[in-house]
Amino acid sequence: MRLSAFGVTAVAALCVAGSARANLFETFGAGARAQGLGGAVGALVDDFSATYHNPAGLALGPPRVGFGLHGSYDRTSILLMERPAGYDPPGYDARRAPRGDTDGAGVSGGINLGFSLRPFEVDFALGALVRVPFEGFANIDTAFADEREQYFDNQLRFGLLSERLRSEMITFGLGYRWHYGDEGWLAMGVGMVVLPAVRTVNDVYTPNAADPSVVDANFRIEQTIEQGIVAGLIIQPLSWLRVSASFQDEVFQSVDATNQVLLGGAEDEPVLQDLQVAQHYTPPRVAGSLAVVTDTWRVALEGTWLGWSRYLDAHAETPDPAFEDTLNWRLGFEWIMSDDTSARAGVGWIPTPVPAQTGRSNHVDTDRLLIAVGGGRRFEMWEEQFSIDAALQVHALRETTTHKDRLEAYPDCAPGVRALCDETPDRADDSGGLPASATRGLQTGNPGFPGFTAGGYVLLAGVDVSWLF
Amino acid sequence: MPVSSRAGLAALVAGLGLVATGCSIDRQMGRFPAQEAADGAVDAPTMDPEPDQGPPPDLTDPAGHWMLFVEDRNCLVDAGDPIESLIWSWYRVELVPSADGRASLTLRSRICKQELSPLAFGFLSLVPDATTDSGEEQETAGFLVGESSGALFLSDTIVDYWGVQGLSFEDMVPASADDERVVDQDGDGNPGVTFPVVTTSGLEICEVYVAQRIRAGLEGRVRNARRIDGDALTGTDKAVLAASTGLCASGDVVPNMAGNTFSLVRIDGVDGSPDADLDGDGTIACAEIREELPALMAAYGLERSEPDSDRWCPP
Numbered sequence: 096m097r098l099s100a101f102g103v104t105a106v107a108a109l110c111v112a113g114s115a116r117a118n119l120f121e122t123f124g125a126g127a128r129a130q131g132l133g134g135a136v137g138a139l140v141d142d143f144s145a146t147y148h149n150p151a152g153l154a155l156g157p158p159r160v161g162f163g164l165h166g167s168y169d170r171t172s173i174l175l176m177e178r179p180a181g182y183d184p185p186g187y188d189a190r191r192a193p194r195g196d197t198d199g200a201g202v203s204g205g206i207n208l209g210f211s212l213r214p215f216e217v218d219f220a221l222g223a224l225v226r227v228p229f230e231g232f233a234n235i236d237t238a239f240a241d242e243r244e245q246y247f248d249n250q251l252r253f254g255l256l257s258e259r260l261r262s263e264m265i266t267f268g269l270g271y272r273w274h275y276g277d278e279g280w281l282a283m284g285v286g287m288v289v290l291p292a293v294r295t296v297n298d299v300y301t302p303n304a305a306d307p308s309v310v311d312a313n314f315r316i317e318q319t320i321e322q323g324i325v326a327g328l329i330i331q332p333l334s335w336l337r338v339s340a341s342f343q344d345e346v347f348q349s350v351d352a353t354n355q356v357l358l359g360g361a362e363d364e365p366v367l368q369d370l371q372v373a374q375h376y377t378p379p380r381v382a383g384s385l386a387v388v389t390d391t392w393r394v395a396l397e398g399t400w401l402g403w404s405r406y407l408d409a410h411a412e413t414p415d416p417a418f419e420d421t422l423n424w425r426l427g428f429e430w431i432m433s434d435d436t437s438a439r440a441g442v443g444w445i446p447t448p449v450p451a452q453t454g455r456s457n458h459v460d461t462d463r464l465l466i467a468v469g470g471g472r473r474f475e476m477w478e479e480q481f482s483i484d485a486a487l488q489v490h491a492l493r494e495t496t497t498h499k500d501r502l503e504a505y506p507d508c509a510p511g512v513r514a515l516c517d518e519t520p521d522r523a524d525d526s527g528g529l530p531a532s533a534t535r536g537l538q539t540g541n542p543g544f545p546g547f548t549a550g551g552y553v554l555l556a557g558v559d560v561s562w563l564f
Numbered sequence: 565m566p567v568s569s570r571a572g573l574a575a576l577v578a579g580l581g582l583v584a585t586g587c588s589i590d591r592q593m594g595r596f597p598a599q600e601a602a603d604g605a606v607d608a609p610t611m612d613p614e615p616d617q618g619p620p621p622d623l624t625d626p627a628g629h630w631m632l633f634v635e636d637r638n639c640l641v642d643a644g645d646p647i648e649s650l651i652w653s654w655y656r657v658e659l660v661p662s663a664d665g666r667a668s669l670t671l672r673s674r675i676c677k678q679e680l681s682p683l684a685f686g687f688l689s690l691v692p693d694a695t696t697d698s699g700e701e702q703e704t705a706g707f708l709v710g711e712s713s714g715a716l717f718l719s720d721t722i723v724d725y726w727g728v729q730g731l732s733f734e735d736m737v738p739a740s741a742d743d744e745r746v747v748d749q750d751g752d753g754n755p756g757v758t759f760p761v762v763t764t765s766g767l768e769i770c771e772v773y774v775a776q777r778i779r780a781g782l783e784g785r786v787r788n789a790r791r792i793d794g795d796a797l798t799g800t801d802k803a804v805l806a807a808s809t810g811l812c813a814s815g816d817v818v819p820n821m822a823g824n825t826f827s828l829v830r831i832d833g834v835d836g837s838p839d840a841d842l843d844g845d846g847t848i849a850c851a852e853i854r855e856e857l858p859a860l861m862a863a864y865g866l867e868r869s870e871p872d873s874d875r876w877c878p879p
Contacts, residue, residue: 174592
């Protein structure tokens with residue numbers, strides 16, 4: 096018997112993508128100075144990294160062109176608990192990849208290129224910052240966070256870390272400073288985070304549905320962009336006090352693919368396949384910062400609200416249970432050791448937005464403690480002013496163990512089911528193609544079953560060199 | 565940089581290192597106990613899987629209840645390379661020797677269960693028990709030429725019609741649901757008989773409504789008093805009448821005349837055979853065979869072959 100439906104899924108992966116990713120800057124900060132301050136730079140930023148943190152800061156520093164090298168060392172781990180006997184769904188032994196632990200992405204790195212200019216007057220500036228990862232541009236790597244993943248890599252992932260550390264980033268913005276009184280000023284700025292997006296419509300013809308390896312296809316691919324607005328202001332009401340506020344809209348890289356599949360023998364009934372990707376979702380962000388500025392030291396306390404409740408996972412699905420909005424706290428300290436040398440340190444607490452994953456889903460994340468050190472120095476070479484900044488940052492993940500909930504009865508897997516679910520509904524007899532005994536109780540290939548432990552750390556090292564003019 | 569600054573920086577870096585080295589994690593134990601009667605396992609055989617020692621070599625009295633297991637090879641053909649589809653059928657057979665003591669037999673048979681091998685992506689076409697139960701008992705002639713091991717056994721062709729009636733052996737199976745010979749045999753409101761198509765996990769993809777004729781002629785040799793093995797002259801003539809979605813319409817099936825086999829095994833407790841008469845009423849029903857099928861298969865070492873398209877359905 097040949098079934099034409101056999102060919103339907105043959106083309107599920109035919110979307111083609113080119114893209115950038117967010118958001119390494121959110122994790123560590125944009126640029127070595129921000130990283131050395133633990134990211135608490137909303138009120139202190141004065142270079143092109145302001146295009147991400149707070150565009151108002153573009154107007155505060157001298158114009159410059161900069162180049163940076165930034166590398167991370169991801170040592171996160173997810174250790175899966177051993178599966179107990181008797182829970183395997185039919186065919187579980189034949190999965191393409193065996194269920195396995197997850198190790199961090201290892202070493203990754205990239206370069207930052209940025210500039211800030213003052214083309215018209217002293218207090219008006221514009222700037223841009225681009226991060227290009229060494230691993231290459233236009234990478235997309237998705238995974239399912241429930242039992243569907245058993246048919247793919249069959250692993251869990253840190254959805255808010257790991258691959259995000261290999262991200263591209265493009266930001267640009269404008270800033271203006273307005274002076275009032277003897278010492279007071281107000282700076283404001285707007286900018287944009289830009290991520291490419293892809294729209295594809297693919298026409299696929301499978302002449303023999305019983306042999307889906309043979310596929311004829313035409314592609315229509317359109318490259319577009321997704322953008323998120325960034326805006327902010329910095330007020331210095333007193334010579335020693337700065338207050339800042341900034342906002343960034345949500346942005347994510349998207350792939351929207353539609354496959355229209357025709358199967359040989361059923362040409363009058365095309366099958367439409369909609370495939371959605373929302374990679375590296377960056378939530379809406381509101382940050383407020385208070386900084387004390389003196390001639391010899393600066394300290395800033397920054398609180399950041401992140402609207403994670405709007406999160407979309409890699410397949411553009413809203414997690415169930417949904418993520419929670421979070422409030423991060425970061426404290427940065429900068430010691431002005433001399434006219435040309437400074438040392439920096441920062442700490443931060445980054446609570447996870449991910450609720451306990453005791454049911455069907457496996458979004459893995461933990462609270463993080465951030466510790467950072469760094470320094471900067473200005474120097475003269477070829478009669479020009481340069482600066483060099485360096486930073487080292489570690490994110491220590493709080494070890495978290497998740498046990499899936501044990502229930503009296505498990506619901507059948509279906510859309511909208513939140514609990515750990517039964518992939519093989521119980522049957523009273525053998526008529527379903529399976530022995531009835533093989534359907535009793537819970538059968539699940541969910542890679543997160545029966546539980547897992549997550550933890551580890553991520554290190555970052557960064558160096559920026561800028562020409563000030 | 566002053567000495568004190570360097571010392572402070574060194575202390576911070578050392579602190580970072582300490583944080584990092586303290587972040588290794590350990591695997592934890594789960595809280596779920598082992599689960600019984602699952603894991604894709606079938607029921608444990610309730611019969612002795614090893615035939616008792618020293619079965620009588622001669623089949624002196626074939627009268628009684630037997631189970632016929634037929635493996636039917638078919639090729640699915642379309643524009644691409646053909647794919648092998650195996651059909652396994654289990655019949656309840658009562659052998660009735662002729663009264664005059666000659667070699668002729670009567671086979672009263674009824675198909676009890678049928679399964680098909682999975683196809684691409686593990687999709688599986690199911691034959692519900694309701695379909696097999698809606699069939700009628702067939703009576704065909706057979707011949708057992710001798711009693712000893714190696715004696716020849718022959719039967720006329722056992723023919724079952726599903727979803728169609730009034731059809732002769734030579735007639736084409738009607739492909740239209742409007743044909744007056746097509747009947748709703750399983751009474752589900754759809755023409756012919758209904759085959760659900762499911763994934764390996766049991767998720768139903770669609771339904772196919774078919775009319776078909778199943779043929780099985782037997783030509784084998786006595787192995788011992790409770791088993792006859794041989795070649796099956798089989799064929800399944802199938803016509804798709806409709807489907808719940810057009811995509812599930814079936815393609816062409818070409819019966820493969822080579823490699824089809826049968827085993828006729830005794831299941832009434834005579835001559836040391838397993839006894840599938842669970843209710844002790846002196847007869848064996850299809851429901852009893854289905855319930856004891858894993859045990860019966862194990863008792864006689866009967867196994868289903870794996871599809872081998874390269875060998876049996878070459879391009």
